[in-house]
Amino acid sequence: MALRLYNTMSSQVEDFHPIRDNEVRMYACGPTVYDYGHIGNFRTFIAVDMLQRFLRQSGYKLRFVMNITDLDDKIIRNAARDGVSVQQYTAKYQKAFLEDSDMIGIEHPHLVRATEHIPQMADFVAKLVARNLAYRTDDGSYYFRIASFPPYGKLSKKDFSEMRDGSRVDVDEYDKDSARDFALWKAPKPGEASWDTSIGPGRPGWHLECSVMSMAELGETFDLHAGGEDLIFPHHENEIAQSESLTGKTFARFWFHVRFLLVEGEKMSKSLGNFYTLRDLVLKGHKPSSIRYLLTSVPYRTQLNFTFDGLKQAAVSVERLRNFRQRLSSGDFPSGANPEMQALGNETIDRMRAALEDDLNTAQAQGAIFEMVRKANSALDAGQVKKDDTRRLLAALEKFDEIFAVLKDDDGPKMKQVFDWAPTEGREKDISPELREAVQSGQLSDADIENKIAEMEAARRARNFKTSDALRAELAAAGVIIENTKEGVRYRRK
């Protein structure tokens, strides 16, 4: 079996094969760094991250580039408003994006920035003009001539044939040839940032940025281009028009688009009061792993309804997986192997792979791992798991986590970071009691906890249950849960 992915261009699920033997070249439209990223942004980035992880797990070599849009109208406006340079303005949010990516388990792709490619962008426009695919207007802006690219609309399935026939659309205050023509390059405005280039002063349009950077990094034709569903039109359509009309070649072969998420059943928006950044959720006391799990649990082409109830459920699911792993890695098991457990591990790995190969069906992959957890737990209860089996089962868990990345128990330090960040933005008031508690539990060192456990065990052996219960309660209050099992004492942080 091979990976099958939905391609927006063909509106079908297709077999995915890279152009060049074993190397996948992919480009994803990243964040516009004018503010902190919200969970909608991160749904998209996490979906792309899982795709990227799965491609590597499948044995492909990867050249994965993501842009950081550090230059657009909003950024320029805000920078001008604050009286700082564009670079100064975006530095803070670029840093925040990288921190947030780490927090939510996104592996850093190779990042490229618009501000680092201005001369190439000007050259690109000059080439388009030379071929009469673009034109300059009196104010010094440049526009792409859509009528020169007949396939325009092929990605978004829009029909622009009437325009191509030359029927004039009313052109309002702009002196564009056609109302649909889009800006490649914008003439400078007073008080706003601009760059002096071979085609005159000004700044690049957003669509141009991605075309130039992706081709600079990956070549004129590459394997896959990803982004949120809203980018299909006009952003990606315009990228195709510019790029393909210039090169005469297919720009990207696969178009991977991630569906928007809803929050509590409604489109996320500031006006509805259901707009959340990643940090907002952590301030409320939610673990990064819960957020990631919830965001990974619905396949990327399905609308995901993000709810606080769902977030709680996700937290429990992650706990279940972590408990299982701890059970396998901390107990003593007889040497040897149980063929049934070996088969279970292998079968689970196969099922997860098959699910993900089927257009990244993450829900089904999760179903497979949980079925393994239940069966293996049952066998563990019955004492039928041997040493070699734990390795096999842990290997399956590891395969799962290479994609989902929720098992590593590092929520505490991550939450501490947000806790420490809050005052720097005047947001102490938003720190919830839950976050406070979570951060507190991180204060106890492993050694502290182990000392307490030793005390507790001594008390239990002496059947001094009053003391042991008091110690248990004390640790629980500090966010540490003690479990007495047949295999010994275990603890975990809440």
Add this chain to the structure above:
RNA sequence: GGCGCGGUACCCAAGUGGUAAGGGAGAGGUCUGCAAAACCUUUAUGCGUCGGUUCGAUUCCGACCCGCGCCUCCA
């Protein structure tokens, strides 16, 4: 209006032309000094509604109802 997606149990959600994965929540039970974890049993004769095709449809077709997205820069 144009283009597109979806409606599956209390919640999230997978899936298939042959009789409904998985997770959470609820109820009962086992284990346990307590707690936790874990396991077992249980929770949709039913998959928006109405027709059609078929030996058989939740799965295909049609109509309708409802929700959602995009239609110039919001992931």
